[in-house]
Amino acid sequence: MKKRKNKKELGAKEVFGLLKPYIDVHTLGLSSIKNLLNECGYKVIMASEDVSEAVVFIQKINSLSKVKQWIIDNNITRLGFSYRLDPYEAKDYFCSLYYQLKNAEMFSNAGGCIKSVFFAGLPDACDLIxxxxxxxxxxxxxGETPLESLEMLGVPPEKFIKTLSKNDAYDKMLLEFGNQLITSGKYKYIKPQDHYMYKTCGTDNDSYxxxxxYCKKRKTxxxxxxxxxxxxxxxxxxxxxxMSWVKxxxxxxxxxxxxxxxxxxxQSNFGEIWDGLPNGGGVPINYEHEYVAIKEAAKPMLVRTYAGTKNIPAMAELHERSLNISWHALSFWWFCEIDNRGKNTVLENLxxxxxxxxxxxxxxxxxxxxxxxxxxxxxxxxxxYILSSYLxxxxxxxxxxxxxIVQNM
Known part of the structure; x- marks a missing residue:
């Protein structure tokens, strides 16, 4: 993979500001790059919820003022923007912010503090940008490795932590394996294994x-x-x-x-009226009969879904009766106030x-x-990581x- 470098060299006292429109709930990419930059010695400021909301309404004077003040107060020199939903919405949000900041002379070539801006999103969105x-x-x-990400941002190699190069070699090995698999075309000739020929398969009594x-016995x-x-x-x-995908x-x-x-x-407002609430990404199922239809269309596949972020026991019962859920998934400390994905406190969540x-x-x-x-x-x-699994x-x-079932990502 060809390495793309940010031509604007980073100075010793750079401050990175990371933000996204509040309607997009994806935050792990921002957290990952924040941690990488912190390890390299850079200060990183994550936008607050009110700043993220202002990005959506950046055309309004008050919203623009809020974003500008956030940038000025924190002396942000490198601005990162993330949006992982619709590519055209991504372009609209990013371009609106970029040009509003440019007109407000927030970039360094006009006397402002922002030296560069970078964007993270789906491939189609990146192509539009x-x-x-x-x-x-x-x-x-x-698809960038951590090392490639830092290089693209212009981080000098001497600031890289020692394990980064070793990990980068492993990441590249995995990428090469995937590329070879796709290039060979062998995956096109993979035939279905014998996974469906047991008595309850595809029935309402089917189970993981x-x-x-069955598959263990058949060695499939x-x-x-x-x-x-x-x-x-x-x-x-x-x-x-x-539904068309499921079929x-x-x-x-x-x-x-x-x-x-x-x-x-x-996850957070099932069965309620959603008027004016941000979707956040993913398929917006809101009624039990929709889950039932998914279960029927999915057969002989089994079905799994996320837990709720409130009324969690009741949601588990709903998933059981409407989906015959393959297994239940719980996040314990997460998807609550701690990561802003739900209203429960950590104790209430537990x-x-x-x-x-x-x-x-x-x-x-x-x-x-x-x-x-x-x-x-x-x-x-x-x-x-290990202790949380054990507990x-x-x-x-x-x-x-x-x-x-232990999930490993």
């Missing part, structure tokens, strides 16, 4: 454990899962498109588990999760601990869970 700004804006499509035991493991969920500002259009995936016969990438609103675990144990379904990678994404050490596994066992 690149077409608009050429080399003026560095774009991140998501039945499939696992692993089970394959795909996580999908289209974004659209039109809720009904997004659900319609998702296609079911028809191919290559997948065992359909993991629904639901909207933030599905209490609701324990009550939910008790219910899941009654169903006999496995529990996925959707936990350790959330610590790792935010820069935790290996001990925290959640012990808690699950204490309250009756017999089968555990």
């Amino acid at each position: 690149k077409k608009e700004f050429n080399e003026e804006v560095v774009v991140f499509k998501g 454990l039945d499939r696992l035991m 493991l692993p089970l394959i899962r795909a996580h999908v969920g289209p974004y659209s500002s039109d809720r009904l259009e997004a659900v319609k498109e998702f 296609q995936l079911a028809g191919f016969g290559l997948l065992d588990i359909l993991s629904i990438g639901t909207s933030q609103l599905t 209490k609701e999760h324990i009550e939910t675990i008790k219910y899941i144990a009654q169903t006999g379904k496995p529990l996925e601990i959707n936990v350790p990678h959330h610590f790792a994404f935010r820069g935790s050490d290996d001990i925290t 959640t596994a012990k808690t699950a066992k204490k309250y009756g869970i017999k089968h555990l």
Whole structure:
């Protein structure tokens, strides 16, 4: 992969400012680059919620003033912008911000403090930004290694931490493996394994454990899962498109588990009126009958989805009866006030999760601990990763869970 470098060399006292429109809930990319820059010795300021909201309404004088004041107060010299939803919306939001700041003489060539701006988003969005700004804006499509990301930002090599080069070699090895696999075209000739020929497959009594035991006996493991969920500002259009995807995936016969990438609103405000609330990305399921339709269309695939961020036990019961959910997934410390993905305090979240675990144990379904990678994404050490896995596994066992699924991302 050709390395693209930011021609504007970084000075010793650079301050990075990172922001996104508040309607996009994706934050892990911002957290990752923040941690990398911090490790290289740079100060990084994450935009507050009110600044993120102002970005959406940047055409308004008060909103522009709020963003400008944030930049000036923190002496931000390098501005990063992230948006991982619709590519055309990404371009509109970014261009509006860029040109408003330019007209306000916030860039260094006009006497302001901003020396450069960079953009991170989906590949199509990056292509649109690149077409608009050429080399003026560095774009991140998501496939860059940590080392490449720092090089693109102009970080001098002497500031890289020692393990970065070693990790970069591993990342490149994985990328090369993937490229070779795709270039060879061998994946086109992969035929479905024998995963469906057990008695309960595709019925309302189908289960993950039945499939696992059958495939283990037939020596056709692993089970394959795909996580999908289209974004659209039109809720009904997004659900319609998702249903077409589900039917296609079911028809191919290559997948065992359909993991629904639901909207933030599905998780936080299921069954409520969403007028004026930001979607946040993912397919916006809001009614039980929509889940039932997904379950039926997905057969013989099993179905998994995210837990709620409030009324968590009730949402687990809903997933059980409407989806015959393959397994339940809980995040314990996450998807609450701590990461701004829900209104629960951490203690309230833990209490609701324990009550939910008790219910899941009654169903006999496995529990996925959707936990350790959330610590790792935010820069935790290996001990925290391992300890959080251990604590959640012990808690699950204490309250009756017999089968555990550990997610590794």
